[in-house]
Amino acid sequence: GESVGLHLPTLSVQEGDNSIINCAYSNSASDYFIWYKQESGKGPQFIIDIRSNMDKRQGQRVTVLLNKTVKHLSLQIAATQPGDSAVYFCAETAYNFNKFYFGSGTKLNVKP
Amino acid sequence: EAGVTQSPTHLIKTRGQQATLRCSPISGHTSVYWYQQALGLGLQFLLWYDEGEERNRGNFPPRFSGRQFPNYSSELNVNALELEDSALYLCASSLLFSSSGNTIYFGEGSWLTVV
Numbered sequence: 001g002e003s004v005g006l007h008l009p010t011l012s013v014q015e016g017d018n019s020i021i022n023c024a025y026s027n028s029a030s031d032y033f034i035w036y037k038q039e040s041g042k043g044p045q046f047i048i049d050i051r052s053n054m055d056k057r058q059g060q061r062v063t064v065l066l067n068k069t070v071k072h073l074s075l076q077i078a079a080t081q082p083g084d085s086a087v088y089f090c091a092e093t094a095y096n097f098n099k100f101y102f103g104s105g106t107k108l109n110v111k112p
Numbered sequence: 113e114a115g116v117t118q119s120p121t122h123l124i125k126t127r128g129q130q131a132t133l134r135c136s137p138i139s140g141h142t143s144v145y146w147y148q149q150a151l152g153l154g155l156q157f158l159l160w161y162d163e164g165e166e167r168n169r170g171n172f173p174p175r176f177s178g179r180q181f182p183n184y185s186s187e188l189n190v191n192a193l194e195l196e197d198s199a200l201y202l203c204a205s206s207l208l209f210s211s212s213g214n215t216i217y218f219g220e221g222s223w224l225t226v227v
Contacts (some may be wrong), residue, residue, distance in 0.1 A: 042221070089154070091153065099157050102147075
């Protein structure tokens with residue numbers, strides 16, 4: 001299919017813990033992946049991206065891991081904070097796709 | 113630098129009416145995308161415009177249409193509104209899509225409520 005799926009629709013973590021949000025993608029030809037964060041009532045905000053020639057990329061408190069063998073993408077958030085509470089979407093695309101495919105999203109709840 | 117801007121922020125229409133939503137992309141971006149997001153759900157691809165032409169279309173009926181202007185801004189038109197059209201309509205922009213790896217950036221969206 002063309003959709004990008006997510007393993008966990010809802011994730012609850014304790015403040016200060018690390019969070020891992022997973023995403024399974026179905027198009028083996030996808031070569032570019034993005035994670036977005038969407039807070040309630042707002043538009044999705046770019047977090048981090050990764051190309052298929054990489055298997056890991058780090059940002060500020062976030063790390064994206066790409067496993068092309070099993071078509072799996074994950075977003076790791078270190079020392080999760082209340083402000084991290086949001087819905088996280090993964091997206092995939094490729095040169096000949098003509099559009100981005102978005103997963104259904106994972107809601108991250110950070111408990112104080 | 114200004115991000116993607118959308119207007120109006122909120123819009124309330126009656127069933128059967130028409131709605132027009134507007135989007136201004138990031139300066140320098142030529143591609144504009146429209147997505148529909150029903151409350152609590154994921155993003156559904158509507159339309160993609162680049163250089164004034166429709167490049168791709170999602171699985172939506174013809175009453176969803178749009179256009180892109182010479183300055184790359186875009187508008188989305190929804191005719192014969194139905195109650196289930198109530199959603200957040202998100203616009204995004206990017207550099208020319210043909211180069212894989214061009215991130216798309218979203219606006220804050222326009223909330224359309226059909227009553």
